[in-house]
Amino acid sequence: MAPSMEKWVGFGSAMAGFALLWSKLIPDHVQEEATNIMSSWSPMVAAYFNPYEQITIAEYSDDEQFRRNKLFDLVSAYLSSRCMGGARKLNAVLAGDGVGTQFGLDDNQEVVDRCHGTRVWWNLCKASKNSNSSTVINVYPPEEGEAETRHYRLVFHKRHRKLVQDSYLPDVIKQGSELIAKTRRRRLFTHHARGKSLWTAIPWKHPATFDTLAMDPTKKNEIMDDLMAFRKGKSYHSKVGKAWKRGYLLYGPPGTGKSSMISAMADFLGYDVYDLDLTTVTRNTDLRKLFLETTEQSIIVIEDIHAIEDDITTRLKDKKAVKGDKLHQLPFLYAKDKVTLSGLLSFIDGLWSACGGERIIVLTTNHLDQLDPALIRRGRMDKHVEMSYCRFEAFKVLANNYLGITEHPLFGAIQRLLYETNTTPADVAHSLMPRGKRNADECLTGLVQTLKKARMESAGTPPSMSPVKRSTKYNLRQKKRARQGNRNIICS
Numbered sequence: 001m002a003p004s005m006e007k008w009v010g011f012g013s014a015m016a017g018f019a020l021l022w023s024k025l026i027p028d029h030v031q032e033e034a035t036n037i038m039s040s041w042s043p044m045v046a047a048y049f050n051p052y053e054q055i056t057i058a059e060y061s062d063d064e065q066f067r068r069n070k071l072f073d074l075v076s077a078y079l080s081s082r083c084m085g086g087a088r089k090l091n092a093v094l095a096g097d098g099v100g101t102q103f104g105l106d107d108n109q110e111v112v113d114r115c116h117g118t119r120v121w122w123n124l125c126k127a128s129k130n131s132n133s134s135t136v137i138n139v140y141p142p143e144e145g146e147a148e149t150r151h152y153r154l155v156f157h158k159r160h161r162k163l164v165q166d167s168y169l170p171d172v173i174k175q176g177s178e179l180i181a182k183t184r185r186r187r188l189f190t191h192h193a194r195g196k197s198l199w200t201a202i203p204w205k206h207p208a209t210f211d212t213l214a215m216d217p218t219k220k221n222e223i224m225d226d227l228m229a230f231r232k233g234k235s236y237h238s239k240v241g242k243a244w245k246r247g248y249l250l251y252g253p254p255g256t257g258k259s260s261m262i263s264a265m266a267d268f269l270g271y272d273v274y275d276l277d278l279t280t281v282t283r284n285t286d287l288r289k290l291f292l293e294t295t296e297q298s299i300i301v302i303e304d305i306h307a308i309e310d311d312i313t314t315r316l317k318d319k320k321a322v323k324g325d326k327l328h329q330l331p332f333l334y335a336k337d338k339v340t341l342s343g344l345l346s347f348i349d350g351l352w353s354a355c356g357g358e359r360i361i362v363l364t365t366n367h368l369d370q371l372d373p374a375l376i377r378r379g380r381m382d383k384h385v386e387m388s389y390c391r392f393e394a395f396k397v398l399a400n401n402y403l404g405i406t407e408h409p410l411f412g413a414i415q416r417l418l419y420e421t422n423t424t425p426a427d428v429a430h431s432l433m434p435r436g437k438r439n440a441d442e443c444l445t446g447l448v449q450t451l452k453k454a455r456m457e458s459a460g461t462p463p464s465m466s467p468v469k470r471s472t473k474y475n476l477r478q479k480k481r482a483r484q485g486n487r488n489i490i491c492s
């Protein structure tokens with residue numbers, strides 16, 4: 001067993017009691033004085049005689065109130081590999097690689113480790129939130145059966161304090177980090193309303209990568225270069241005094257690959273993805289908490305940002321809001337519970353967002369013209385990426401992905417048709433899927449028919465304007481509207 005501090009406090013108290021016996025021989029007022037002095041001395045006496053010291057590592061930091069303590073996770077990883085043999089009760093979870101098993105100490109269990117030939121003791125302690133012995137403060141509202149916090153306690157002889165501080169703990173951190181990096185698997189986080197941790201994670205399994213993403217190769221390379229520069233840009237960002245984060249706005253019609261692009265970005269950088277559903281977040285303070293709980297090397301995604309306005313308005317129906325009312329027409333309804341534009345902006349690039357680095361924020365929309373210009377201005381959304389209809393270069397990627405071919409006699413006809421119609425990569429991918437016994441010839445013939453049909457359907461539009469021109473004109477109109485900012489998504 002680890003030598004406990006309580007034992008030595010008890011010893012100190014016994015010494016104090018012993019001294020009091022002697023004080024029987026002396027007058028009352030002196031005795032009273034002596035009692036006071038001795039009680040205040042007992043911890044000091046205990047400390048004097050106790051040769052052991054301890055370090056506490058809480059699961060949640062006291063100072064950075066909303067954050068999980070990274071050191072706690074590193075110690076867990078270290079202990080899982082080192083000294084589980086000595087523990088009687090373990091718990092097991094699926095390892096970060098999604099294959100192996102990771103063992104950990106069960107609550108109130110202890111293991112012994114070696115530090116340069118000397119022994120140190122690790123305890124995983126569970127303490128009641130209100131317990132005086134615990135210095136750990138939990139800032140989250142307790143859930144049923146959850147009014148307890150956990151911390152590791154490292155006990156060692158005070159002779160070895162310097163060794164523990166300068167050599168043993170750094171070694172624990174190094175080995176823990178290596179183990180986490182080795183077994184790390186990208187995760188997709190979604191948030192939930194209650195509980196100590198605001199996010200829950202599942203392994204990220206989206207198969208889209210930059211290799212499978214169908215889009216103009218020049219544009220694709222430009223994005224990959226931009227991401228790589230961001231990843232290597234720690235010193236650059238601190239030199240120019242900018243938080244190490246980058247905003248991406250992905251816009252374009254449904255089915256043009258916005259979600260696939262996020263997956264490709266996560267795969268390329270090896271980052272986790274946090275999927276933030278703003279319609280379930282009611283207050284700006286909750287947004288901040290959510291942000292602070294995200295880890296570095298992550299992509300925070302808010303999909304379909306244009307749809308938020310409608311959703312929030314619908315949520316307020318029971319507060320007598322009428323669907324279609326603009327948020328700024330209902331300020332009294334939003335006085336307490338609200339996610340405002342300013343809240344969202346500060347989430348993206350205010351002071352809070354500068355706490356911790358290496359994060360990418362991605363907004364996606366099908367309606368660029370409906371977004372508030374303040375939200376998407378350069379510097380906030382640093383890179384605007386248009387995900388557009390499928391043209392020939394993008395088609396070649398899909399043909400290779402789905403049919404494994406790079407050439408075919410029908411390619412010429414498909415190239416012409418793709419420029420004459422506005423077909424999404426999702427529709428092209430659907431036609432190329434070799435369902436049943438269809439071979440490549442049949443798939444491509446089917447695609448040609450689908451494209452001809454689409455061309456006929458769009459024949460009602462003025463023949464003077466080709467689909468390419470039409471699409472460009474549409475986008476210019478969207479951009480102009482966005483600049484003018486004639487509609488807000490959320491009003492502060």
Ligand SMILES: Nc1ncnc2c1ncn2[C@@H]1O[C@H](COP(=O)(O)OP(=O)(O)OP(=O)(O)O)[C@@H](O)[C@H]1O
Pocket residue numbers: 212213214215253254255256257258259260261366387424425426427429
């Ligand atoms: N650019 C693309 N490259 C490869 N596959 C694509 C691309 N665009 C769409 N797809 C295919 O279409 C499916 C839907 O695409 P995705 O969900 O990425 O589109 P989206 O633009 O996010 O659509 P929405 O706006 O409706 O969410 C994907 O699973 C993929 O198979």
